[in-house]
Amino acid sequence: MNPELPPGLALQKVDERIMTLNVGPQHPGSGHMRIIVQIDGDFIVACDPDPGYVHRGEEKMAEYRNYITNIPHLERPVIHDSCNVLYPYVLGVEEILGIEVPERAKYVRVIASELNRCIYTMYWLAIYGIFLGHSTMFMWPAGDRELLIDLMEKMTGARVTHAHFVPGGVRNDLPPNFEDVCLRQVNYFEKRIKEYAAIFYDNPILIARTKDTGILSRQDAIRLGTTGSVLRASGVDYDLRKKEPYDVYEELDVHTNVMKEGDSYARSRVPWLDMLESCAIIRQALQKMPKSGSVRVKLKPNPKGKGLDSVYKRVESGRGSLGCYIVSDAKPEPYRVKMSVGSFRNLIALPYLLKGEKLGNMPSVYWSLNYWPVEADR
Amino acid sequence: MSSDSENEQIETTSDVEPASKATPAKEIELPKFEKGIADKITEKFGSKTKVAFVKPDRVRIDVGRDDIKEVAEFLRDVLNFDHAESVSGVDYPQDKEIEVVYHLGSYTDPSLSRQILILTTRAQREENPIPGNDSTKLPSLREIFYSVEFHEREIFEMFGVYFQGHPDNRRLLLPEDWADLPPLRKDFAIKGR
Numbered sequence: 001m002n003p004e005l006p007p008g009l010a011l012q013k014v015d016e017r018i019m020t021l022n023v024g025p026q027h028p029g030s031g032h033m034r035i036i037v038q039i040d041g042d043f044i045v046a047c048d049p050d051p052g053y054v055h056r057g058e059e060k061m062a063e064y065r066n067y068i069t070n071i072p073h074l075e076r077p078v079i080h081d082s083c084n085v086l087y088p089y090v091l092g093v094e095e096i097l098g099i100e101v102p103e104r105a106k107y108v109r110v111i112a113s114e115l116n117r118c119i120y121t122m123y124w125l126a127i128y129g130i131f132l133g134h135s136t137m138f139m140w141p142a143g144d145r146e147l148l149i150d151l152m153e154k155m156t157g158a159r160v161t162h163a164h165f166v167p168g169g170v171r172n173d174l175p176p177n178f179e180d181v182c183l184r185q186v187n188y189f190e191k192r193i194k195e196y197a198a199i200f201y202d203n204p205i206l207i208a209r210t211k212d213t214g215i216l217s218r219q220d221a222i223r224l225g226t227t228g229s230v231l232r233a234s235g236v237d238y239d240l241r242k243k244e245p246y247d248v249y250e251e252l253d254v255h256t257n258v259m260k261e262g263d264s265y266a267r268s269r270v271p272w273l274d275m276l277e278s279c280a281i282i283r284q285a286l287q288k289m290p291k292s293g294s295v296r297v298k299l300k301p302n303p304k305g306k307g308l309d310s311v312y313k314r315v316e317s318g319r320g321s322l323g324c325y326i327v328s329d330a331k332p333e334p335y336r337v338k339m340s341v342g343s344f345r346n347l348i349a350l351p352y353l354l355k356g357e358k359l360g361n362m363p364s365v366y367w368s369l370n371y372w373p374v375e376a377d378r
Numbered sequence: 379m380s381s382d383s384e385n386e387q388i389e390t391t392s393d394v395e396p397a398s399k400a401t402p403a404k405e406i407e408l409p410k411f412e413k414g415i416a417d418k419i420t421e422k423f424g425s426k427t428k429v430a431f432v433k434p435d436r437v438r439i440d441v442g443r444d445d446i447k448e449v450a451e452f453l454r455d456v457l458n459f460d461h462a463e464s465v466s467g468v469d470y471p472q473d474k475e476i477e478v479v480y481h482l483g484s485y486t487d488p489s490l491s492r493q494i495l496i497l498t499t500r501a502q503r504e505e506n507p508i509p510g511n512d513s514t515k516l517p518s519l520r521e522i523f524y525s526v527e528f529h530e531r532e533i534f535e536m537f538g539v540y541f542q543g544h545p546d547n548r549r550l551l552l553p554e555d556w557a558d559l560p561p562l563r564k565d566f567a568i569k570g571r
Contacts, residue, residue, distance in 0.1 A: 050550075051550065051551060052550060052551035052552060052553070056551055057561070059562065060561060060562055060566075060568065061568070064568055222460055222461060222485045222486060223460070223461070223524050223525070224461075224524055224525055225461030225462055225463065225523070225524070225525025225526075226525075227463075231485070236485050238485050238491065243491040243492060244435065244491070244492045310438075310479075310496075312436065312464075312481055312494055312496065314463070314494075321463065323463055323464050323481065325464065325466050325479065325481065327468055335468070336466070336468045336469075338464065338466035338467075340463055340464030340466075340481065344528065344529075344532075345463070345464075345525070347528060348524075348525060348527055348528050377551045
């Protein structure tokens, strides 16, 4: 081997029986990701995920913009879950600047992030349906999430990327009569997603393709450091909303959905159960929210940190724990922003899950990781 | 929304004398449980480790590159930190060093479920990096925490820190023919700025 070659360009010796197949990066079974699989007949012997194809450089861009102007672009990695993606960054900046958030703003944040979790999960579910050739399951969630998108539009003024959370609170107060509309829509939404059980989760074809495929044991889930629905489907009771409550989650009754099987079916079911849980959380928050009061503490135009300082804040997003590590050096711009995202952390499980699996099961196993391609490369 | 609570919180963001307010608040009381974790580590390793800060739910430990594997093993086996949440690199060109920060958490120990242990070490930084073939090297923690596998690959391509002992030292996110500086270093400037 040529020592001048940087690692990664070394050539590999190939077995004649093994065929290397590039699935993606633009493929109905892989989304925006390239999965390099090596197959022996119909069975996958090795898998090498290659996530870097969508966009990258959020972390670098964040070093050139000040704390406030970072907000609109740091939510880009997951535009369907933009409130949750921004959440740890906002919490981190608040800790660096030492700001206390008004009580009403905390409730508004919880409602917005739970609505966003549902919006994201519905989109994920729609794509899971179309991956498995179940086109009704694509159309129903894609239509039903409009309900919640309309709610977010009422709340923030934007349909997809809201940029609603700012250090010190949220950008705007709720519009008049929002609570009633929200309660009504959420109640209808909950009734509607309960119907998915009959068409999707009890469907024999889905069960045949997902039950007992891609099994991740509890021990492996812990060892590989997976997070979110992948972890909870393997029997680990860990949800940051309960374990490390942020904002007002401490005052709300949050139930964690855990399944023991650890197969693709459990992994696809846990996010759906979480959506029902989100509806319950939104109802509680609407009830407990202070009816009036400030929702934002005004900041100085160019807030600065206090000397060399670092914070690591994390929240539970639609895809699992989402951490943000911010290093500040008393300048208006952060010195370094690192996002530790659920998709990237769960990706490490993919080669373990696909090994020994049939190629036909690849889409169902891969998408059950609750993976969002754009988030992984940030 | 008009905010009537524009009170002393705004003052803390001013750059006049923030330190005078911040320091006494820290010294009043260190969180007990986190202090206990930090004490256990200093008791075992003494001057090899340096406790950078102890905050609620967060403990930060600075370790030299030679001792990091030993410390990490202790953290996993004795203190029950079983996985790494994230691995970040921070470039310090003025110190000629790159800091690698491991955020360790625990799923198995209920008493640690809120805790994040921040383990840092520093690698030498080269002005003209040749990723993989210069002195910017660190021992890999992959044998101790499996979850750092992809994270360390990311640090390798983004900062040029080569992890010795990592079984799969390849690029992950960048294009295969990337021939520029590692992009998250400070001297890699964005176009037009």
